[in-house]
Amino acid sequence: MNKILPLIIFGIAFGLLESIVVVYLHHIIGQNLNVVSAKDYSVLLNLGVIAFILPHQPILVTGKIESIEMWREFSTIVMLLSIAYITGGNLKQRIGAFFIAFSVWDIFYYVFLSLLTGWPNNMFNIDVYFLIPVPWVGPVITPVLLSILIFCVGIYLLRRSETKVDKTLMKND
Numbered sequence: 001m002n003k004i005l006p007l008i009i010f011g012i013a014f015g016l017l018e019s020i021v022v023v024y025l026h027h028i029i030g031q032n033l034n035v036v037s038a039k040d041y042s043v044l045l046n047l048g049v050i051a052f053i054l055p056h057q058p059i060l061v062t063g064k065i066e067s068i069e070m071w072r073e074f075s076t077i078v079m080l081l082s083i084a085y086i087t088g089g090n091l092k093q094r095i096g097a098f099f100i101a102f103s104v105w106d107i108f109y110y111v112f113l114s115l116l117t118g119w120p121n122n123m124f125n126i127d128v129y130f131l132i133p134v135p136w137v138g139p140v141i142t143p144v145l146l147s148i149l150i151f152c153v154g155i156y157l158l159r160r161s162e163t164k165v166d167k168t169l170m171k172n173d
Helices: 005-029 063-087 091-117 141-173
Strands: 043-045 051-053 126-130 136-139
Touching: 005 063, 005 091, 063 091, 091 141, 126 141, 136 141
Parallel strands: none
Antiparallel strands: 043 051, 051 136, 126 136
């Protein structure tokens, strides 16, 4: 349990940072936050709650900005993986820690974006979730609900793994 609170704090702070970066990005390129719709693009796969857009259709103003944005997304995942690796003592703990940090980051990204800009103003606003390997587009409710689910799985994995370690230590005493 002592690892969960720092992961939550990290996720909240990281969500704030990411939302600030996105606000800056949209001001720089002069694009509103709520401008994307899957119907405006050729769709590779549409699952109803998430659509994967065919590559090579710029969603942001320029390909250069989109390329830089992909590097930002990549570095975000690397940072989340790094904190999970540092936090966990074994693979299950690391996966659990990643799930916790990722889900809190993702939820608070939308919380802070709404506080800073007023968008999303409802859970059905359409957003671009990721650009890697192709753009993922759908309503805000999809990543929020998935994040709640993976947060619970993360808690389970981290707690279950810690409990097994505690029982093993007790047997050895």
